[in-house]
Amino acid sequence: MPELPEVEVTRQSFGDRIEGASVRSVHMGKPLRWPVGYDVDALHGWQVGKVLRRGKYLWLPLARSDGTQGGLLIHLGMSGSLSFSHRLPPAGVHDHFEMVTDKGTLRLTDPRRFGAVVWGPSMHEGVPGKLLAGLGLEPFDEALDGAYLHERLRGRSVAIKQALLAGDIVVGAGNIYACEALFRAGIDPRLPAGRVSKPRCEKLVREVQSVLQQAIALGGSSLKDFKDAHGAQGHFQLATQVYGREALPCRVCGTPIRRVLQGQRATFYCPICQKR
Ligand SMILES: [Zn+2]
CATH class of the missing domain: 3.20.190.10 (MutM-like, N-terminal)
Known part of the structure; x- marks a missing residue:
């Protein structure tokens, strides 16, 4: 998609x-x-x-x-x-x-x-x-920072990965990007959203922005038949840290990457690098 x-x-x-x-x-x-x-x-x-x-x-x-x-x-x-x-x-x-x-x-x-x-x-x-009414902030909106994310996650028991995917806080963190950003931020995707501390929210916002920026710079990703309006293909999928890498060694610690289902969507994460 x-x-x-x-x-x-x-x-x-x-x-x-x-x-x-x-x-x-x-x-x-x-x-x-x-x-x-x-x-x-x-x-x-x-x-x-x-x-x-x-x-x-x-x-x-x-x-x-x-x-x-x-x-x-x-x-x-x-x-x-x-x-x-x-x-x-x-x-x-x-x-x-x-x-x-x-x-x-x-x-x-x-x-x-x-x-x-x-x-x-x-x-x-x-x-x-x-x-467009129900959409969250754009990922590069100046109003999006750790304090804003922390405030919007307050009291929510849904897993942080699903809170990101919902798109009502910030748009753009689709399945691949949510998995990648949570890995880079060292956050277990199953952690209840309301329990992500403010410093970790700050880190997560930075990583969501950086992973999206990287994907845009590389020409988009996800779908193998995706083409832009020039007909050029995207290459981000080649560079993922966890997404699509079940049982393969973590690129940081070597532990096999795990795959779980969250709300019918596959989540990939490292059980050592990503903490609750
Ligand atoms: Zn690891």
């Missing part, structure tokens, strides 16, 4: 190139997760603004020459990827959204169709506003 780093890498791969483009036409394939909620034929002539990311969503702002504002909120779902180019092959059976502009064509390829393209008057109103 494309996670925050892949979505950010995707944004970086086409955001500058599509900014200022004029929409010529929009074509929809099979239904995606939710209806667009707008007559896409009426988007002819609208101009694309600066592409933003919020969590795993991309916001493509659009403006008409008379000043009318709006935009499309895009989610890549389980298996989606975006391409942006002047020279794309003819649309195939898995291409379900295509925006032709004077700077190139933006295309969503999504075999499983859990992705979405949804209209809103802004990213804070309408359906986009509802979809």
Whole structure:
């Protein structure tokens, strides 16, 4: 599943190139997760603004020459990827959204169709506003620090790994990144969230930020068929410390890495390096 780093890498791969483009036409394939909620034929002539990311969503702002504002909120779902180019092959059976502009064509390829393209008057109103309302802080938001995390975890008995995954405190710590950040912070993923001390929360925030930064720098990760909008593949999976390494020796202490299930998701950790 494309996670925050892949979505950010995707944004970086086409955001500058599509900014200022004029929409010529929009074509929809099979239904995606939710209806667009707008007559896409009426988007002819609208101009694309600066592409933003919020969590795993991309916001493509659009403006008409008379000043009318709006935009499309895009989610890549389980298996989606975006391409942006002047020279794309003819649309195939898995291409379900295509925006032709004077700077190139933006295309969503999504075999499983859990992705979405949804209209809103802004990213804070309408359906986009509802979809983004429950999201936690961005991982690189200045307001995110150890004190904030500690305060939000207070009194919670759920395991720290699951508290991170929930995304209502901080977005972006998906399964791979939560496992990796907890290893780097030396925290047992099963520790009740409310028992993580403030200094350990500070360390954890730094490690969440650093692991996401590294994944973005390496071009995203997780899915082996993940591609950014240039068609380049991500490589973060090669560099994991614990994720996907069950029974292999810990890279720090040599102890076999353990795998447990937490809320139906696999957690990988080192029983020696990570403490309760
Ligand atoms: Zn270890």
